[in-house]
Amino acid sequence: MSKSILSLATPGVQKLQPYLPGKPVEELERELGVTHSIKLASNENPLGPSALAIKAIEQHADAVNFYPDGGGFKLTKRLAQVHHVDEDCITLGNGSNDILELVTRAFLTPQHSAVYSQYSFAVYPIVVQALGAKANVAEAFPQDHATMPLGHDPQAMLSAIDDATRMVFIANPNNPTGTWLQPDELRKLVSAIADDIIVVLDLAYHEYMDEELRIDMADWLQQFPNLLITGTFSKIHALAGLRIGYGLSNPEMADVLNRVRQPFNTNLLAQAAALASLDDEHHVRDSVVVNNDGKAYLFQQLHDMGLKTLPTMGNFIAINFEREAMPVYEALLRRGVIVRPVANYAMPDYLRVTVGSEQQNQRFIEALQQALRETQAA
Numbered sequence: 621m622s623k624s625i626l627s628l629a630t631p632g633v634q635k636l637q638p639y640l641p642g643k644p645v646e647e648l649e650r651e652l653g654v655t656h657s658i659k660l661a662s663n664e665n666p667l668g669p670s671a672l673a674i675k676a677i678e679q680h681a682d683a684v685n686f687y688p689d690g691g692g693f694k695l696t697k698r699l700a701q702v703h704h705v706d707e708d709c710i711t712l713g714n715g716s717n718d719i720l721e722l723v724t725r726a727f728l729t730p731q732h733s734a735v736y737s738q739y740s741f742a743v744y745p746i747v748v749q750a751l752g753a754k755a756n757v758a759e760a761f762p763q764d765h766a767t768m769p770l771g772h773d774p775q776a777m778l779s780a781i782d783d784a785t786r787m788v789f790i791a792n793p794n795n796p797t798g799t800w801l802q803p804d805e806l807r808k809l810v811s812a813i814a815d816d817i818i819v820v821l822d823l824a825y826h827e828y829m830d831e832e833l834r835i836d837m838a839d840w841l842q843q844f845p846n847l848l849i850t851g852t853f854s855k856i857h858a859l860a861g862l863r864i865g866y867g868l869s870n871p872e873m874a875d876v877l878n879r880v881r882q883p884f885n886t887n888l889l890a891q892a893a894a895l896a897s898l899d900d901e902h903h904v905r906d907s908v909v910v911n912n913d914g915k916a917y918l919f920q921q922l923h924d925m926g927l928k929t930l931p932t933m934g935n936f937i938a939i940n941f942e943r944e945a946m947p948v949y950e951a952l953l954r955r956g957v958i959v960r961p962v963a964n965y966a967m968p969d970y971l972r973v974t975v976g977s978e979q980q981n982q983r984f985i986e987a988l989q990q991a992l993r994e995t996q997a998a
């Protein structure tokens with residue numbers, strides 16, 4: 621061949637770094653010779669899915685020879701009820717990741733730029749670059765910021781907007797930092813963005829936030845016609861493996877997104893499980909309690925060990941080791957505890973740990989104490 625296949629790809633795609641997934645647990649155990657390892661690396665819900673969701677999956681298993689309902693009629697209707705919006709405000713996605721892709725594909729070209737903060741979700745650069753659009757990365761708050769170290773700086777985000785900007789991404793709370801904007805700060809930021817710029821507000825962890833920090837989505841959608849809110853069933857609803865999420869927006873934007881999506885982008889089992897999960901308020905409430913208790917325990921233990929942490933409203937904590945964190949990550953691995961290195965986010969001194977069950981959290985802390993001793997002695 622005269623040219624490499626990669627050189628034939630679009631310029632945006634050529635520059636993409638492939639997403640590095642964590643290794644499957646079984647593979648890692650085999651490599652390291654450990655058993656009964658625990659995975660606190662992907663912000664998955666340690667309670668597992670709702671019993672209602674599992675039942676729904678079982679009930680629909682023998683119907684997977686049929687295509688799913690392409691419009692997701694029942695789930696759309698239920699989501700509209702839950703969020704107090706009209707059904708035509710909803711776009712279903714194969715995970716909220718799918719919605720992020722749909723919105724960029726519908727609105728960004730190589731002539732456009734998109735704004736997001738430093739240390740923000742890894743998917744934003746991927747979807748922006750894939751289209752050859754320019755990324756204007758806003759500087760985050762500095763590490764010694766009094767309240768929100770490494771958090772989104774609204775002023776810097778507004779300054780990063782230029783004439784070519786067609787989209788702004790805001791993750792609240794943000795992953796991997798866990799940091800957030802107060803509702804009034806967030807409203808001020810969104811209000812200050814011109815209404816011909818699409819604002820993507822990623823609320824993957826909204827249900828985990830303290831109640832007074834959550835926003836009234838219907839109210840915000842009324843006020844901001846350029847707003848797209850993304851939600852997911854991967855986190856508190858514990859259905860990450862099924863891939864289902866959604867966008868909430870005004871009907872015009874939803875119409876655009878629905879034109880771009882694959883006709884059957886959400887699968888039959890995912891639709892059924894998501895629908896059932898929305899009915900299980902106990903599961904959501906229990907998940908919040910387990911997360912808050914776990915966070916309190918972990919913060920206490922980590923601070924007792926003299927470690928610094930970022931504040932978080934998610935189901936994960938970013939720990940600052942104030943030195944290269946990779947050796948600690950590897951020492952944890954050898955003890956069968958899998959967490960997430962975030963060097964790819966330009967945070968080489970940090971590890972991100974998902975809040976697990978009580979038992980998992982204790983095991984993590986014990987392994988971390990050993991890992992710190994081992995890596996400090998070295």
Ligand SMILES: *Cc1c(COP(=O)(O)O)cnc(C)c1O
Nearest residue numbers: 715716717741795824852854865
């Ligand atoms: C986990 C996560 C998502 C959810 O992705 P899905 O595709 O819905 O699984 C979205 N945004 C952020 C910031 C996340 O951390």
